[in-house]
Amino acid sequence: MGKALLGPVSEQVMVLQNIGTSVLVSPNQLPDLHQLLVEAAKLLNTEAPDLYIRQNPVPNAYTLAINGKKPFIVVHTxxxxxxxxxxxxxxxxxxxxxxxxxHGVWLTFANILTMGAYSVPVLYHHLILILDCQEVVISVLMKLAGGCPSLADQLNVDAFLEQARSYDKAASNPVGWYIRNAQTRELSHPLPVMRAREIDEWSRSQEYKTDPRVDSLYMKRNVWIWRRLVLLENRYKHGHILSIFALEISFLVYALPSVTVHSCLRLQGMSRSRMRFLAPPSPHSLGPSLKAAALNPTARFTSPQQLGPARHGCSGAGRRRRRASPASATNPPQLSSIQSVVLDIExxxxxxxxVTDVLFPYAxxxxxxxxxxxxGTDETNDDIALLRxxxxxxxxxxxxxxxxVPPDEAGKDEVIDALVAxxxxxxxxxxxxxxxxxLQGHIWRTGFEGQEIKGVVFDDVPPALEKWHASGIKTYIYSSGSREAQRLIFGNTTYGDLRKYLCGFFDTTxxxxxxxRSYYEIWQSIGVDRPSQILFLTDVYQEATAAKAAGLEVLISIRPGNAPLPENHGFQTITSFAEILT
Known part of the structure; x- marks a missing residue:
């Protein structure tokens, strides 16, 4: 009855308010934002709604699904x-x-209760929960919580996880349990500490770690998802929180758990007044689309190229190759079956x-x-904190x-003496x-900038990088050296700046x-459909074994000065990148 009387009125208010005070994104108006929306909709296998940009000093975004009208998303300037x-x-x-x-169907009834004579501005029910990918989620949620990017580097994941454990401990007694449930019963999203704890437990679970094979991971992660949902349902008894958490976990089938903890950390501190539904749906409200997403993640996440690591000169050059059958055990894999190449450096x-005779001695x-x-600089203070x-x-x-390492109060010279040792x-x-x-990367930066060091690569590397780039094969670097050091090496070689051929850099983070597990995370960040579409080149047998266990194609590089390989190692070897068939 309330829907029949007030629903159309409140819906019309919301529609007119957004159309009258916002800018509609289209191919001809704010085309860059329109393209982002289209790509995201394609990724999720859904129709793109309208997108409005609205002037507002509070960073936020929300979604409205109106009966009989095309749904739309509103993003604040x-x-x-x-x-x-x-x-x-x-x-x-x-x-x-x-x-x-x-979820948009909740909004009409919630707004009826809160608008009264529809003179109150639309309440923003949806805070930002992020589809995880490498580095992106970290920067999004920390910026939202802190309000400016400069604060992000000062946050600490371990400290936040300890805060999550303290939250659990404080809520473990009857009084704490009652207070926690009173605080969370009307939230539209789980508390950041709750999400951090659940994701951290997931990343540590035996189910998650034991089998790196893709199909097994799909099965084990899906089993884990539904077990966690049952746990959450029994713990919180709120269907709206359960449903939102299910949404997040279904996204995180392709996520980095450690990065997701950063996400929870940066969401902490947001205004709780903007996180409430006055009329949450009943429990057990997991829709068929959500269940399908969790049980069949590959149907939705087909080729999330936009979710890869930070790229340098790799904006979709060339064509995307079709997946071919895996390479045989007797021949190096042809690049017709490969969409991405990951290279070791040393x-x-x-x-x-x-590395041993130039970079290490210089550092x-x-x-x-x-x-x-x-x-005393911020960068060196961070380096010293990590070293401590x-x-x-x-x-x-x-x-x-x-x-x-003595405390800072002992004096600069004493601290530096200990650090140097x-x-x-x-x-x-x-x-x-x-x-x-x-720290080495920061020291080498001085050497590269002063032309004291030049990056050295084998003669066959630059033409191979150029050829792969022209063919649409995306190339990444994975080294134990920091990403900054990697960029310095390839940006300052005797062949010039080779970064234009590289799509991203991975290090021990x-x-x-x-x-x-490291190679599994790289696969997720790169965004190809299967790990077998990635070719990894290394000189180290143990690295080759780990990458192969994660499903990647592997070649071992035989170069002058490399350590000998075990007998019967079972891997194809090359002495030059030119040997890789194209």
Whole structure:
């Protein structure tokens, strides 16, 4: 009855308010935003709704589904100003997910209750939940929580997970349980700490880790999804929260759990007044489209090219290749069956001697000079914080060469002396740890910028990169060195800047190179349909084994100075990139 009397009125108010105070995005008006929407809709296999840009100082986006009218998404101008193109596309993908799950039908009744004489502005019911992809979610949600990008680097995932554990502990007694449920019963999205805890548990689960094969992961992740939904349903008994969380988890079938924790972290602190539904749907409201999405993720996520890592000179050059049958065990894979190539650096694109005899000594010889010259800057403070944490772990584990780093109060010289001793020990042991690689990258930057260092690559590498790029094959780098160091090497080679042929860079933040999970994460970030459409080249047998376990095609590079391979290793080898058939 209320719907019959007030529904059409409230709907008309919302429609007129948005049309009258917003700008409609179209191919002829704000075409870049229109293209982002079309790509996101194609990704989710759904029809693109209308998109309006509305002047508002509060960063937000929301979706409205009106009876008998085309649904539309509204994005505030402040959100457009705050986010990058990829981040905006992640927001649009989330809003499209609401439409795909029929969440827009809640809005009419909710607005009837809140509008009264429809003089109150439309309440924004949807906060931003992001379709995860490498690096994008981190920047989106931290910007939303902090309001400016400069605060993002100061947030810490481990601290937020500890906060999540504290939240659970505080809510474990009867009083805390009652307060938690009173606080969350009308939220349209789960609390960030709740999402962080659930995703962290997921990433640590045995089901998630034990089998890197794709089909098994699909099955295990889907089993995990529905088990977690049952757990959440029993725990919270609120169908709207359950449904939203199901939406998020179905997206995260293709997600990076560690990145998603960052997402939860950056959503913390948002206004709760904008997160309420006054009339949530009943429990057990998982629609058929949502169930299909979770049980068959490949049907929706076909080729999310826009979700890959930050690209340099790789804006869709060439044609997208069809997937062919896997390469035989006796011949190197032909590139007609490959859509992306991932390259190791040391011993693959570059001589080992370039790293051991040029880069490492330069970092070792200049670490004191660099720390002394940059001490107190934000970048070096971050480097020192990472090194302190690593040294504390090393001391606890009895790692040889680790010495305590005194507090800042001890004085600059004492702190630098201790840091230099630790860094030299780490370099001598050739440790593949983020704290060392990040500092080395910053030291090498000075050398490259001053023309003291030039990147060295084998003669067959530049023509191969150029040929693959022209053929539409996307090439990425995966090295234990930091991404900044990778960009410096390929941006300052004796052959010039080769970054125009590269689509992105991966380092140990996705995982170590001897773990299958790392290559699984790279596959997810690149966005091809199957891991077998990625060719990985390395000189290290253990890395080749890990990549193969994750489903990638693998070639081992035989270069001068490389370590010998085990007998009967079972991998195809090449001595030049020119041997790879095209």
């Amino acid at each position: 402040s959100l457009v100003e705050l986010l990058t193109r990829k981040e905006l596309q992640a927001v649009l993908a989330h809003e499209l997910g609401h439409l795909k799950c029929d 011993g693959t694109t570059s001589p080992i001697s370039f 070792r010889d200049n670490v004191r000079k660099h720390l002394d010259a940059t001490y 944490a690593q040294v504390e772990q090393d001391l606890a584990e009895g790692v040889a060469g680790a010495v305590p 630790n860094v030299e020990a780490m370099i001598k042991a050739d440790r593949k740890i983020t704290s060392l690689k990040q 996705v995982g170590t190179k001897r773990e299958p």
